Amino acid sequence: MSARYRILLGGAVQGVGFRPFVYRTATSLNLKGFVANTSAGLAIEIEGEERRLRHFLDRLKRQKPPIARVDRQTVESIPATGDTTFAIDRSQTSDDHRALVLPDLAMCRACRDELFEIGNRRYRYPFTSCMHCGPRYSIVTGLPYDRERTTMVDFPMCGDCSAEFHDPDDRRFHAQPIACPTCGPSLWAVDGEGAFLANGNEALRIGVDALRKGRILALKGLGGFQLICRADLPATVTRLREGKRRPTKPLALMCRDVHQASEICRVSPSAREALESWRAPILLLPKRSIASLRVAAEVAPTSSRLGVMLPNTPLHHLLLTDMGMPLVVTSGNVSDEPLCYQNREILSRLTGVADVFLLHDRRIANPVDDSVVIVDNDHDMVLRRARGYTPMPLPGPEGLDGLAFGGDLKNAGAVVRHGEIFLLPHQGDMAGSENQALFQANLDRFEMFATKPKALALHDCHPDYHTTRMAQSFGVLCLPLQHHRAHAMACLADNELEPPVLAVVWDGAGYGDDGTIWGGEFFHVSSKSIERVAHLRHFPLPGGDKAALEPRRAALGLLHECLGDDAFEIVGLKPLAAFDGDALAVLRSMLWRRIRCPITSSIGRLFDAVSALCGLCMINGHEGMAASLLESKVAGDGGCRPYAFTLVCDGGRPFVLDWEPMLLGILEDLTQGMPVSEIAARFHVTLAVMVLRVAETIGIERVLLSGGCFQNATLCRLIRDQLEPAGFRVFGHRRVPPNDGGLAYGQAWLAARQGGGSCV
Known part of the structure; x- marks a missing residue:
């Protein structure tokens, strides 16, 4: 029966x-x-x-x-x-939009074999895919997921593709992006003036020839345009930087395969697995010795790591195979502008940056940048969540219906519905109307599978954030949430832990309960509260936000807090020499009178100050540059002795970590001519011992590490080295960035914990 x-x-x-x-x-x-x-x-x-x-x-x-x-x-x-x-059967539509859209999938091995198989009908076809790989999120326009609700609707299937599509034994059985040279998208090349040059394989040949001659190529990739050039030509890399207005921030590389990546970086088994995964992220890998590099120093002048990825589309596989060498592959936009992703905008926005443009006619419905990952202690930590990750949701609090706006830097908002959190793709800096419009556009796109929430807008407590004003104009109840507590909750939820925990939240800046700039915080997270139990000793930042751009100012603030006016009499101190006499006099007066000198507990600004004292960075070319340079100087296993510091406990909680003995020790080492590498190592070890001292004082076994400072793999490793032998368990981020890219995720969990009310 x-x-x-x-x-x-x-x-x-x-x-x-x-x-x-x-x-x-x-x-x-x-x-x-x-x-x-x-x-x-x-x-x-x-x-x-x-x-x-x-x-x-x-x-x-x-x-x-x-x-x-x-x-x-x-x-x-x-x-x-x-x-x-x-x-x-035919797909069924309804008002219940809870089906998930898959992230874009890197090219599978079977399709790659076909791509280079002479005689195959998809030989060297740059848009081949199957059920196991190819575009998903970047082309989808609605649900259920069928060809007519993707941008592939523009390309009716030919007879051969239709036969594969309907054959149960074919790996392209019901593969919605199925295409071939007869019926699918096509490639063509134009010059910097928009004049047509060639199509198909001849267009690709023109692009390869341009790269070989040291020119810059703009290529329409999976989720947007990319700017590409040879990685071994310093002058070309410099010209690309000038065109993008990106003077120092490291550029990403694309290698043909893991073997090629291993020639320029150290690739562990875990790193190899991540590189070759279907997500195919940019992976931050330790550089090999300079002698073995086939990469110009200008690619990543401020970091001991290189951002490396493997080809993720057929077009990239063809390009890297034909070139045979690593290429710089960076997002197709000028710094602080949204990613270019439409053919009609590319010439107006990137003319003068690129020499040759490789275009195609598969529309990008949902632009998405490359993801960035670091392998730390054999587990992946996402630093930028985009291609390969978005729009898959993460577990969220039940019963919360809202939109989390995140922060103003490394922005990635979030839609919170049905016990799930949908992080919007990485967007970056929220300054500028174009970026704010992109935020709204991304939100509108997410309505296809996560109906726009109408109940609550979650935002940072900072009253001057662009995201705060955006949330307040959203037309629903707004809930302000404290920056560092949101970080703590993001890490707690990312690790699927329950309280109690000690959360160490270190970053550059966040609006504190008392109106000061926090950034060196320790929280006891219990089932009932998130109590600030310790923080770094405050110091002034002459010029406020300007000090985040100029580490030399943070150094002056640190010195003046410790030594007063005597700080300006120290002979040979590099931050002092970095100002002319008039500017130094003005800063001295500002610090003495405490005018335009907000105080901070920021570890990020402490990194800046020490980097400037060591002569590494006086003015940041990009966010985090000073800290990155300081980390890059650390060599060996960190087995050096820490500097002295004091944990002040006599005033009750919060305890204060007093950095003054450490600063005096650094000044003494500089006077004695100690190599900067040793000072940098001692500084990193001291921070790790600070965490150990607070953990021992608070007495909670599980310790969380969150905030942008914990993108520093050396710092994370040293903290584990200190805490784990002492019986503590250390948890970092995994699926959600520790930086402000994970802030919206933490805001959702913090709002659920709060259940309404004022800033917490």
Whole structure:
């Protein structure tokens, strides 16, 4: 006797080959019925012998496609209908938009083999894909996920592609982005004036020839345009920097394969796995010795690491194979502007930057930049969450319906619905109307699978943030949330932990409860409160925000707090020599009178100050440059002795970490001519011992590390080296960035904890 089940699946079940998997499984068990995409996920009705139905359910659980993720499953018995076949049915639409859109998938090995197989009909075709790889989020325009709701609707399938699409034994069975040279997108090249040069493989040849001659190529990639040049030509890299207005910030590299990446960087087994994964992120890897580099120093002049990725699309595979050398591949935009992703805008925005443009006619519906990851202690830590990660949701608090605006730097907002948090793609600095418009556009795009929340707008406590004003204009109840507590909650949720924990939150700046600039904070997170239990001793920042741009100012503030006016009489101190006499006199007066000198507890500004004292960085060319230069000087395993410091406990909580003994020790070492590498190592070790001292004083076993300072892999390693032998367990970030790219995620969890009210 036949039975029939209705099975509803929610999660990442579209665009992963789930319908073909269900079809093959059902037909192999001689079961009847249908499977269909819905706006909420996947619907299956399956009919046959009870024993076979149980086998089907078991295989559904154990053998589902590897990229699929089932978050919800319901099974109910319904009356049998006597179906005689099993079919992939037409998709079903509804108002329940809970189906997940898959991130874009890097090219699989099978498609790569076809790409270079002479005689294959997709030989050197730059837009080939299958059920296991290719564009997803970047091309989708609606749900359920079908070709007519992607930008591939512009390309009707030819007979050969249609035959593959409908063949259950073909790996392109129901692969929505299926294409070939006959019916799919095409490539062409234009010069800097927009004049047509060539199409197809000849266009690619022109692009390769331009690169070989040291010219700059603008290429339309998966989620937007990229600027590309040879990595071994200093003059070309410098010209690219000038065009992008990006003087010092490291540029990313693309290597042909892991072997090529291993020639310029140290690649651990875990790093190799991350590079070759379907996410294919930019991975920050330690540089090899200068002698072995095939990369100009101008690519990453301020860092001991290189950002490396492997080709993620057929077009990139063709380009890197033809070139045979690592290439600089960076986002196609001028610094502080949104990513270019439409053909019509590229010439107006990048003319004068690129010499040759490689364009194609597959529309990008949802622009997305490259993700950045670092492998720390054999687990991945996402520093920028974008391609390969977005728009997959993360677990969120139940019952919260809202939009989290994040912060003003490294911005990535979040939609919070149905117990899930959808982080918007990395956006960057929120200054400027174009970037704010992009935030709104990203939010509108996310409505296709996460209806725009109407209940609550979550934002930082800082009254002057652009995101604060945006939230206040959103037309719903606004909830301000304290910056560093949001970081703490982001790390707690990222590790799926419950209180109590000690959260160490170190960054450059955040608006504190008392109106000062926080950034060197320790919180005891309990089930009832998030108490600030310790912080770095305050020091003034002459010029306020200007001190974040000029580490030499942070150094003067630190010195004056410790030594008063005598700080200006120290002979040979590099931050003093970095100002002319008049400017120094003005700063001296400002510090003495405490005019325009906000105080801070920021570890980020402490890094800046020490970097300037060591003569490494007086003016930041990009955010975090001074700290990165200081980290790059640390060599060895950090087994040096720490500087002295004091944990002041006599006034009750919060305790104060007094850095004055450390500063005096650094000044003494500078006077004695100690190498900067040793000073940098001692400084990093001292910070790690500070964390140990507070942890021992507070007495909580689990310690969380959050905030932008913990992008510093050396600092994270040294803290673990100090704490773990002492019996503490240390947790860093994993899926969510420790920097402000994870702030919106923490805001959602903090808001759920607060349940309404004023800034916490």
